[in-house]
Amino acid sequence: MIDLKRLSRRGLLNMGAIGAASLVMPKGLLRPAYAAEPLAPIAEEDAVIGFGHVGPITDEGWTWSHHQGLLAVQEAYPKLKKIHEVENVPYSADATRTYRQFVSEGANMIFDTSSTGDFLHEVVRRAPDVAFMECDGHAIMDNLGWYYLAHWYPTYIVGVAAGHLSKTGKLGYVASFPVPSVFCSTNSFLMGARSVNPDATLQTIVINSWFDPQAATQAGTALIDNGCDFLFGIMDEAGYLQVAEKRGVWAAMWNTDIRRYGPNAYVSSIIIDFKDFYVDQVGKRLAGTWVPGEHILPLAGGVDRDVWGQNVPKEVGDAADAVRQKMLDGWSPFVGEIKDASGATRVEAGKQMTELDLYTWDWSIEGVSGLSG
Amino acid sequence: MDLLTSLLATAFLAGGVLAFAALGEVLAERVGVVNLGVEGLMAMGAVTGVAAVTAVPSPAFGFLASLAVGAALGIAFASATVFLRANQVLCGLALTLIGTGLSATVGRGYSGMPSPAVFERVEIPLLSKIPVLGPALFSQNILVYLIYIVLPVALHYLMFRTRHGLNLRAVGENPAAADSAGIPVGLIRFAYVVAGSALSAGAGAYLTLAFVPSWSDGVVAGRGWIAVALVIFAGYRPIPVVLSALFFGFVTALGFVGQARGWPVGAAVLSMMPYLGTIALIIVPVLAWQKVRRLMAAPASLGEPYHRDLR
Incomplete structure (x- = not known):
């Protein structure tokens, strides 16, 4: 129960x-x-x-x-x-x-x-x-x-940018708990990245907190040590952005514009309003x-991506913004076939996930590892 | 960096918090005073560090300010426990409550804000070229060197190689005998409790000025208690305390690396490992070998206020 x-x-x-x-x-x-x-x-x-x-x-x-x-x-x-x-x-x-x-x-x-x-x-x-x-x-x-x-729409858009920016194709994610917000966030992020680089994978670390700069810092370091060159996460602080800045990799954030804590690493943020x-x-x-x-x-009505970071090449920002425009025109990327981490088909081909499906998403798609779903 | 090096580098960094706080506690407990206020002292030190570097952007200033705040709180604690002979456990708990509460209040304006100035990495020439250990230990910030090299060696020398060290241990073992021998029991206890409190607060500054580096309510997250436990496990000796803190840091780092590498172990199990590791490595030998148990014994008068007139 x-x-x-x-x-x-x-x-x-x-x-x-x-x-x-x-x-x-x-x-x-x-x-x-x-x-x-x-x-x-x-x-x-x-x-x-x-x-x-x-x-x-x-x-x-x-x-x-x-x-x-x-x-x-x-x-x-x-x-x-x-x-x-x-x-x-x-x-x-x-x-x-x-x-x-x-x-x-x-x-x-x-x-x-x-x-x-x-x-x-x-x-x-x-x-x-x-x-x-x-x-x-x-x-x-x-x-x-x-x-x-x-938040799944701007997350997908940031994912598209990550697909362009990541050279290794290994993306890292600092997660709080295995809850729908996080499943949905990791999944839509990787789906966005895979629309550019089909081989991209996402490694998550669960730190059991929404706000633990110390754990987020360590998790970010471990992800980078393991080859990730783009960090994303769902944290209420700038911990892993500072790590990314120091180590020279990309990072995207949540909630607000906090680019000043890592101006070179900052890509964008899931801005809420x-x-x-x-x-x-x-x-x-x-x-x-x-x-x-x-x-x-909806997208552009309470949640959006942030203005792109200073080091994000213009063509990358434009490519991601083109996807954003498509979404505003009614397109949804969350259409089957979508497989879960075990390879089983969870969304039939051609079937579109409803907003409520997305809101209550509780399994990982293929390519996301570290979140026990 | 290869796996072992990055693991060790994180372990040194993460274990440093515990080592620092635990060294402070060793000082207090060796002279016979249990200070359970470490958690509160660390919280105050952490917030003081950020507040100080916000005013003056120098990490050294922030660190010294934390030491000063820790010493001030230590003076209050030591006055109560050493001179007024109040119950040490209760005073320590009170200090923790005051420290965590006050730091949350003082720190409201600094919450989540990255520290404006932090201790930067300082590479030690030559030593940092040693494979594995070089990049892991000898290209860290200056506090790491202080914690792992300077302090344990200095404290070990002080406690076990000098006459003054003999005196201070005597105060913790048998204050009455020490008193008869002309050692100023109250003064030594007071001085070391204050010094220990300052070090524990310094551990908080290490968190916010070198490790995390930002303040948020609850940033200490129970590490003060782990430090108190480490002191007991490590037999009240500076060098073992630092080594066990390092071990603790290592196992914590292992948890993150395990997740990053996708080891087929649950995230919950990985986060549990530091505690399981502590049990395995530290408690089991004590239970198994009688000699270890005697070596690790607490100072005989630990926790007992000394009354000269009640003998």
Whole structure:
């Protein structure tokens, strides 16, 4: 019953074994938005919004990006009565306490920027007139929706660049946990690279953390020692970028533009941006038109590749951008036949993976090694 | 670089944190004071290092600032445990709690930011040309030389080859006898606990100024406790402490290399290896041979406050 591979992206932070059972995701969860009555409209002067973050807003990564969203909400609705923001919400019963506190302070809408699963849902059930949005969530209720990013598209684009830039064809990946975000990220990255260099392979190292500069540094070093000349990963810090800079190989990052920590090695980043989404959601809540829904923010609408690094040749950037343009025109690279690491066909020829398939991807494609799927 | 060289280079770098912190703990425990505050001292040292080089971009300055902060905390700890004779275990735990909490608060503004100045690699002429060991040990940053060569040799000489070393060990073994012989027990304990605290904080600065190199809350990640354990395993002796830290670093590095090379062993097993290795290499011989056990014994008065008037 407990399926560890389905655990959400950030839910694993501070997670104890007990929490594991709570995030089990039901199969086939795609449903249309609930047909529940929208919550009543509310005047801007009376509205209270709450944000709960997993990390500190100074992290220059995930939480920082959500904080930018909060600032955008503040700017769009300057008359809001209050915006509450709590950092470092742990994945434990303390999260329940935090969100209950938001409710008791009169919050009308609450964003959980890194799925706390059942610890949040307990509060959701008891506050039916408060709108909840859970980032990287999986459940939907009368007053709870979720949102995430289609990071697989920019990742594929960066993969294309990696295919051009890597001379050895050996790519390295610093992974956090074997969860869907990571499977999807490694797979789409290698698929992008293989569209250029069919012999490319991807070696991953799992370091069991989203934020451990020391482990990421060592993992990056080990990958380079093993012949990798392009590092990618899903980390909230610049650890392996600094290694790449020192060792003279390429690196691509996540979350924000942190090229200043390795200007020569920097290729691009999976840039995330929740500003418009938050402003839109808060606007709907105020107007009384908010309904719980499932939102995967699309390429160029919340997630994108970053401006190419200073050393990336123009033709490489252009080649990758051409793929990006094709995607914006509706093309998807995630079409069968796709084989898993054991060589078995997992996606039939001609069949296209849906956004939800991609969101819940939990096996490695051929050529990815090191992630036990 | 071939496999062995790169493994060893990473091992020296990774083991250095533990070796540094553990050397500090050896100083304190040899004079009879258990300092369980290593984890907190390392956290404070780590954040001080980054904060200091942010203000003045010189790694040496950051390192010295960390030593100073460690010494200041050590003075508080030593005053309580040596002069006021408070319970050493409780004071140590308090120091860890204060250190981790305070460092998180102080470090908020520096979180995730790479250190503006770090210790660069310094190649030692001639020695760095030795195959395998040269590139692994003799082309590292200056702190690595300090940890693996200067400090263990100096401390070993001090403890086991000088009269002063005899005195300081006597203070840890039998403070009453030392006191009768005219050795200033309180002063020696105080001085070495403070010096040890400074070294432990220096281990934190090594993390943020040479190894990682950036600060984040939880960057020490329990290594302070491993350092305390290493001291016990290595029989309270400087050179074995450094060697066992190196071994620990080696096995950790092996875990990463194993994953990078795609060895058919689970990632979880590879991350477990340092701990399994510690058990195998260090505990088993102690259990097996009586003589080793006597050699590795703790100072007889370890953990006991000395009351001259209560004898």
